[in-house]
Amino acid sequence: MSSRPTKNQGPPPTVPTRDKSLVQRFMAVAKTLQFAWFTGHAVVLISSILYLFKMSECYYRLVYLGVIESFGIIIYQQFFTRNEPLQTQDAAATKASVKSRIAGLLKSEDVLYLVLAIFWLATPRFSLSLIPFFAFAVFHVLIYVEKVIFPKVFLLSSKDSSKILSFIDRFVVQYNDLCMHWVGTAELLIFILVLFRAILCFQRSWIMLVVYAVFIKLRYENSKYMKAAFAQWRVRMDGIISHPSVPPYVKRAYNAVKMSLVHLSEFRLSGTPQATKKQN
Template structure:
């Protein structure tokens, strides 16, 4: 997910506030659906900070309630307020639906703290952009020209968004590996979570440049590690077999036309 392109309401950017009481402007702003979306991201951010200090389960659940709330508003806007019909294939490529469905799974399954990281990062950028484009200009009349706060928020979102999205993809791939290991040792509900999350990773690989970059980076690193002379031949053979099967699997597309195995390998390279 690129937070500059999706995961936010389709309302226009706010103009600087006219003269008047800040409280009245805030009340007017708070009545919008976009503000409700912003509140969801605020819940995610502040609950996750408290959770990292206390690890209380109710805070973990509250984070995901905030996620479901904010992503649910986007889905409501895109698929219920608009009259343009969407086919099933397009629903599979809708990042908001994908992350909403995944958050619902995490909400009702045993705690898995690493799963919070992508949502925290998404909420951080959406929260910052709403302050920058809506809250501060509307309520306080601030602009980039007269406010260092807005300038700093703008610099942050412009300079770190792309980098963090690549990092999110790496975290998601790490999560897949951890779920695989948990499934191999028969952890609670692991054989339910692992296939569901694998489906999520497959769809992300097909549609996200960040996910494909994470796979490519891992492949280069693993190729280097496995090629070391100290690695037993049986391990190298197992690695080559697994890599080949994954390349073949990538040729079967869920959301796009099917690629040949040769084309899939070329795409990964």
């Protein structure tokens, strides 16, 4: 799952937290960049739910504006607030630093999802594309409410004494990894639908197919959840194709496609994998 801001951009408190009113505590939290990140995910969550009931173009576009805002904040913090200067006396070191940042951008799932959100915003509506962003928003909103809103605004800090905090903590721990597996499966399903749309020549469908294929390739290279989704689909398809009733020419075509995908997986768009990289 996408990371969240770790820097609190608001001013440090000048008086003890408990001496402030509820409004003062909320305003102190609302002044942080972290709260702006949370607001973006809240917009995604609320707009997605409203879109489910009303199917309004406005809510659909609003979801992606929220995604762009929240993921944009993460990328700004990760790649544009470093103190490390690019200009050094050593030209080789400067070049290496630039290459390192570019490689980091290619491997960052936050950058990947930001680019995808901009693409979905600029293309005809495709409702199923909202699923991964809705899933991310649910967990990011819950985590922020648990870690920031309740402790800093409502002064609830103990999971043992607060049933709400205890419930949120158990929900996130129990379903976070499972949700990421669902997201990987949903993204593969979306790719299949995008492929069929391209075959049927929907508006801008071939552009969608190319862009989303690159997205899936980069996700496969850097996400253990996407790799698990591919493996799960492969096992199921192998079982279906191996059935005696499946014609031999279908089996040959399936094996040819499978081997092509295996060879394609050996070519990396995002460079050499990092041994210590935490996959999301």
